[in-house]
Amino acid sequence: MRVIFRINRPLLEEVRRDLDRPHEFAFERVGFLFCRFGALRCGGLVVLARDFMTVADGDYIDDDRFGAVIGAGAFRRALERTLTDALGIFHVHMHAHRGMPSPSQIDLRETTRFVPDFFHVQGALPHGALILSRDAISGRVWLSERASPMSVTATMVVGAPLVLGRTNL
Amino acid sequence: MSERSTRQSFLGESSDATLGALRVGIVGLGGGGSHVAQQLAHVGVGNYVLVDPDRIESSNLNRLVGGTVADLKVRRWKTTIAARQIRRVLPRARIVEIKEEWQGAAESFRDCDLVLGCLDSFAGRRELEEAARRFLIPYIDVGMDVIKAAGRYAIVGQIALSMPGRPCLRCLGVVRDTDVAAEAQAYGAAGGKPQVVWPNGLLASVAVGLAVQLVCPWHEGRNDMVLLEYDGNVNTVAVSSVLGDVAHDCPHFTEVARLGDPWFSVADVHS
Numbered sequence: 427m428r429v430i431f432r433i434n435r436p437l438l439e440e441v442r443r444d445l446d447r448p449h450e451f452a453f454e455r456v457g458f459l460f461c462r463f464g465a466l467r468c469g470g471l472v473v474l475a476r477d478f479m480t481v482a483d484g485d486y487i488d489d490d491r492f493g494a495v496i497g498a499g500a501f502r503r504a505l506e507r508t509l510t511d512a513l514g515i516f517h518v519h520m521h522a523h524r525g526m527p528s529p530s531q532i533d534l535r536e537t538t539r540f541v542p543d544f545f546h547v548q549g550a551l552p553h554g555a556l557i558l559s560r561d562a563i564s565g566r567v568w569l570s571e572r573a574s575p576m577s578v579t580a581t582m583v584v585g586a587p588l589v590l591g592r593t594n595l
Numbered sequence: 596m597s598e599r600s601t602r603q604s605f606l607g608e609s610s611d612a613t614l615g616a617l618r619v620g621i622v623g624l625g626g627g628g629s630h631v632a633q634q635l636a637h638v639g640v641g642n643y644v645l646v647d648p649d650r651i652e653s654s655n656l657n658r659l660v661g662g663t664v665a666d667l668k669v670r671r672w673k674t675t676i677a678a679r680q681i682r683r684v685l686p687r688a689r690i691v692e693i694k695e696e697w698q699g700a701a702e703s704f705r706d707c708d709l710v711l712g713c714l715d716s717f718a719g720r721r722e723l724e725e726a727a728r729r730f731l732i733p734y735i736d737v738g739m740d741v742i743k744a745a746g747r748y749a750i751v752g753q754i755a756l757s758m759p760g761r762p763c764l765r766c767l768g769v770v771r772d773t774d775v776a777a778e779a780q781a782y783g784a785a786g787g788k789p790q791v792v793w794p795n796g797l798l799a800s801v802a803v804g805l806a807v808q809l810v811c812p813w814h815e816g817r818n819d820m821v822l823l824e825y826d827g828n829v830n831t832v833a834v835s836s837v838l839g840d841v842a843h844d845c846p847h848f849t850e851v852a853r854l855g856d857p858w859f860s861v862a863d864v865h866s
Contacts, residue, residue, distance in 0.1 A: 427864075430706055432731040433731075434760045436760065461855075462854040462855030463855050463856065464702070464705045464730055464855050464856040465702065465856065465859065466702070466705055466706050469864060472705050472706065472730060472855075474730065476854050552861055552864075569861045569864055570861065582708060584732075584733065584759050585819055586758065586808075586819035587808075587809055588809045590613060590616070590617070590708060590810065
C-alpha cells in the first residue's frame with residue numbers, strides 16, 4: 427500500500443531545530459507531529475504534517491537504557507490535541523546522520539508498544555512514528571490498534587526545491 | 596544516467612530516477628496542456644494524471660499539439676491524444692486518464708507531486724489551487740488571453756507558482772474576486788476565449804522549465820514565489836513587478852486549518 431508523507435519545509439526545519447537541541451541528560455529528543463489525511467484512489471494514504479509539539483525539558487525521565495524516555499504528561503498533552511482538533515499523532519525523533527534512517531530494535535519495539543495506545547483516545551484517524559535524519563525521513567503508520575503498521579513509501583518536503591523521497595522500506 | 600538523457604545531464608546525476616518517479620497532474624489538455632504533456636514526456640517524467648472532460652473539436656486544431664484530422668473524425672478525447680503523445684516519446688509512462696471535470700475525480704490528484712493547470716476559467720483555477728494546497732501539492736498555473744483595448748489586440752499570459760505556505764494566485768493578482776464574479780455574471784454568454792498555438796507553446800515551455808527546476812534544480816535562484824508575465828506583442832517574458840509588493844506569507848490559505856480530506860476516515864483507506 428502506498429503511504430505518502432508530506433511536510434512543508436519551514437515546519438520540517440522547526441522540527442529538526444527542536445530535536446537537535448541538547449538535553450541535560452537525555453541522549454536525544456522526541457516530539458509529536460500532528461497530521462491530517464486523505465485516502466488515495468487505489469487504497470493508499472497521504473499523511474499531511476500540520477504542526478509540531480515539542481516535549482518540554484522537564485517531561486524527560488532520566489533512564490540511560492534508552493536515548494529518550496518521556497513521562498505520561500507529555501503523552502497526555504499530545505493526545506488531548508488529537509481529540510480537540512481531530513488530528514493523527516506521530517511520534518518523531520532524529521538520527522543524526524545523512525541518508526535514510528532505519529529504526530533500531532528499540533525504536534521498533536517501543537513504538538509498537540505505545541502507538542497503538544493512541545487509538546484509545548483518537549480511534550478514527552491513523553497514528554504513527556517518524557524518524558528524521560539530516561536529509562531524509564522514514565516512518566510507520568498504524569490504521570488501527572490491532573493492525574500491523576505500514577511503512578511510509580514516499581516523502582515530499584514541500585518547498586523549492588521539492589525534495590522527493592521514495593523509501594520503499 | 597541513460598543515453599537519452601545525456602544532453603540534460605546538467606539536471607543532476609539522479610535526475611533520471613527523480614523524473615521517472617515523478618507523478619504530475621495536468622488539468623486541461625487543450626492548447627497549453629498538450630504542450631506541457633509532450634514536453635514533460637521528452638524530459639522523462641514517468642507518471643501522469645491527465646484530466647480533461649472534452650473531446651477534440653475542429654476549433655482545437657489550430658493549437659492542440661498532437662491533434663489530427665483523424666482524431667477529429669472520431670472525436671477523440673483530449674486526454675487520449677495527450678496520452679498517445681506521451682507514449683510515443685516514453686512508452687513505459689504510467690498514465691491515468693480522467694475524462695471528466697477534475698472535481699469529479701479529485702482523489703486522483705492526491706498522490707501527484709505537482710499539478711499544472713491550463714484552465715480558462717478563473718473560478719476553476721481558484722478551485723484547483725485550493726484542492727492542491729489542501730494536499731500540500733505545488734500548483735503551476737498557466738494562462739493566456741488576447742485582449743482588445745483601444746481597438747488593438749494584445750496577447751498576454753502568465754505562469755504562476757502556487758507553493759503551499761507561500762503566496763497564492765490571489766496574492767499574486769492572477770485570480771481576483773472581481774474576475775471570478777464577472778465570469779459568473781457572463782456564464783454561458785461568451786464563446787471560447789481566443790487561443791493560439793505560439794503563446795500556448797511558449798508559456799507551456801516556461802512552465803515545464805519551472806517544474807523541472809523544482810525537482811531537479813540546476814541553479815540556486817529562489818523559486819518558491821514565481822510570477823512571470825508574457826507580453827506577446829513585444830515577445831517578452833519577465834518577472835512580474837507585482838512580486839515586490841506581495842507578502843511572503845499567504846493570508847488567503849491557512850493550510851493548518853484546511854489540510855486534508857475533512858471527511859477522512861480510516862475506513863476510506865481499506866476500501
